[in-house]
Amino acid sequence: MIPARTAQTAAAPATRRRRRPVARCAAWLAAVLLLAAAAYIFAGRDALPAGQVLQVLGGQSVPGTGFILLEDRLPRLVVGILAGAGFGISGSLFQRWLGNPLASPDVIGIGYGAATATIVAMIYLGLTGWGLNLAALAGGLGVAALIYWLSASGSRTGPRLILAGLAIGAMLQAVIQFLLTQAQLNTAADAIRWLTGSLAPSTWEKAWVLLIALGLVGALLPLVIRQLKLLELGEDAAAALGLRVGSARMLLVLVAVAMGAIPVAVTGPLAFVAFLAGPITAALTRGAINIGLAALTGAVIVTVANFLAANLFADLSLPVGVITGAFGAPFLIWVLVRANSRGNGG
């Protein structure tokens, strides 16, 4: 017994990295989330006086501060957290299923599908609220189905699906450009601002819509994660373990697309949040991607980006999407280079 243990500890430094438990990571992430949210309210350019904030939160009516806090900052934070969580879940589900960090919905065109459908709904159908959410969902699912069909000849390998997705994404960007040229000037300006991804139009109503929609889809998550644990072993292995692969795969895509498309209708496509959340989670725990943790990471990313967007430049308030895009793009390049050197790239 003793020699065996010695051998194990001797080998440990070389081969074994200490894993970090998910719970501890979650605690840290929650702390960062609270800190970023607090910073957004109490610190920075337009810091609100702490005393007044506490009074407002205590239920008192404080003119000015009360309005800014309740009608602007808090809805923004709530929508940001919900959207970030949705993106994080969506991205990490796809990434785990296909076993490739590139397989996130914003990279493989599903995000663009949702965006295109939302723009059509916005500009041509004049929809708002629930309608936009449904349109985004329909657009995302439409693209998911298309990619799936395109990559389905032969085996549905990750790289194939990713390439098909990249092509569709490029095509949809052209469609969006076309739609914008056809729109009236001020509608087009609104649409462009939305396309960059922004928390500015957040309201309590939108937050509620988001919460309910994501909550409904989220109810399926435990089942989806259970099935994902088998699907990610490969379809034959999953089937051999008694999983009905066809329906499990369908449900997974449905939930993952919904989680990513529903927030798009509200915040616009926040670039790279879905793509970043999963790998960051994996790096933090030094293990597999944990879906719940990815949701939390997504929320943290959006909240921190929101704070930075508001305070990075002295007299300029940037849309959140600019920040996530600016930080996400280098990461995408890093993943591509790393995947290439390991030979499993998309």
Next chain:
Amino acid sequence: MAELEATGLTLAYDKVTIVDELSLQIPTGEVTMVVGANGCGKSTLLRALARLLKPAGGQVLLDGSDIHTRPAKEVAKLLGLLPQTPNAPEGITVRELVSRGRYPHQGWFKRFSAEDEAAVARALAMTRTTELADRPVDELSGGQRQRVWIAMALAQETGLLLLDEPTTYLDIAHQLEVLDTIAELNRTRGITVVIVLHDLNLAARYADHLVALKDGKIHAAGHPSVVVTEQMVKEVFGMPSRVIPDPVAGTPLVLPIGKHRVLRAETLLAAKGIKRREPAVVAAASDTAGTRRVASGPSAATGLGEVRDELRPSHEHCATLAFQTEVIRAEKLSDSFRRITLSGPDLEHFGTNSHPLDLRIKLLLAAGAADGLPAELATMRPQGLTSPSDVAGWYQRWLQIDPAQRGVMRTYTVRAWREAGHRDNLSEDAPELDVDFVLHGQYVDGHLQGGPATEFGANAKIGDRLLLLGPNKALTDASYGGIEFRPGSASRVLLVGDETAAPAICSILEALPSTVTGQAFIEVPEAGDILGSSTASGVSLHWLTRGTAAHGELLEAAVRDAVAIPAAGVVETNTDPEDIDVDSTILWETGQNPAGPFYAWIAGEASVVKSLRRYLVRDVGIDRKQVAFMGYWRQGKSEN
């Protein structure tokens, strides 16, 4: 214990039929291996047996009922499958992965129970991966990883385990590690195992039941010792082979025969579809308890002993045969040469299917004062019955016979060969061959005294019998002989030799085309030894009569004359060729002239050849690839 069976199973992908009306019963409690060429449908069959593929026709029966009428999860409690390339998610630990094998035993949203925990622990212990439980799967070696996957399938706790190529991408030690793990599970837990395996030899070793698939049909099925034959390997894999008992396990061992790097006789046997061996018979006791195992340990020896090769006519499998002949003509060519013509029905099997240039044979001289031939050689006559293992090592066994009985063996060369019915044939119904005997020795009382060959050549008379050993026509080709004359595209040749090389040089000259020019020098003892010869080529032949000169002296002078040392600076002279002690080693250095315009061929007494070699290579600077040097004999030694 679950029973698995396929009846009339037809499997197809997109209307392309892969498996065709196949029926198969998996022996319960045994290890079944499925082998076959790429694309024969073995993996497809395994997928269908595991319910992953819906048959286009027929059924897979699990415990008697159609596997597709039963829910997936229920089937997964009885039957586990390890696909060929399962995918380990990044960062997952061994324990997490193995735990996933418990899925079929868990209900909706049910937590991981103590029972699941115990099953995982058992699976880890059985595959000796407990130590690895907390390590990430990506960090393991190939063999460890495969054991972890097996552990996952074991955690499923099924009585049936199907594995698709579990040893692919593993090195040989890890392949054995994995197969040993599986064999152990089968033995200790009684799990029925079905494995698709690439490696025929490992399959034969580890299987209780071997199924060979060809084009989606069962070609053969049964115990490996019955199924694995040269015939089966040829038909299923389209590859000739030899099958011998595995000296380690006693199971059949397949040795593939390709086109290259194989003994010529094997290639020719294979090309003719001649099988060395019938199915090896290992005690084929069928035993209902399902406890029969591939022989291992002490019992392996038994298996080995029982595998015998069968006696068959020698001409079917021996590359070298013994031919009984009779002298039908003896003709004095000169004082130094006597041509003996030999004939006999055995010679029907003699030859190399080519012009008999320097076709070497061994003469068995003065064998057995009595008429009897040594049995070792008698059985090597074309109709003699031998088994391949009898024949191997005949020379060593012949050497062990009392020298007085065994006679002596001398290597000679066939000067001419005439098939039966040849217009110059003396005998009408049998092939015949001429051997020119070189007579060197002294006359004592009117009788030539010399080596045994000289004496036989001098004294042979019609009706004398002579056993010779030579090539089997069915199994040898033009590369048999020792002529080593490979001029490539040379248009100018130099042929040099003493009387021992005279027959070979004459043969070469007869075969040379008219486009070749050059010179040939043959040194013979005296003018009477000059033989008649003919050539269509432009090579001029010079006979040198030695007279009182030293052996080789005239040859050397002639060669120096014919091939002058180039003027300084014309060519770069080569370094001295490495020295060869011609008294202890045979000087035999042959090149393959690739494209040079010149080719030289030097043969005869070894020290003369060595001296000429030194001159041509060092002084003249000829590329050694363009010259063949062959020391046929050594002055002062009686060996040929």
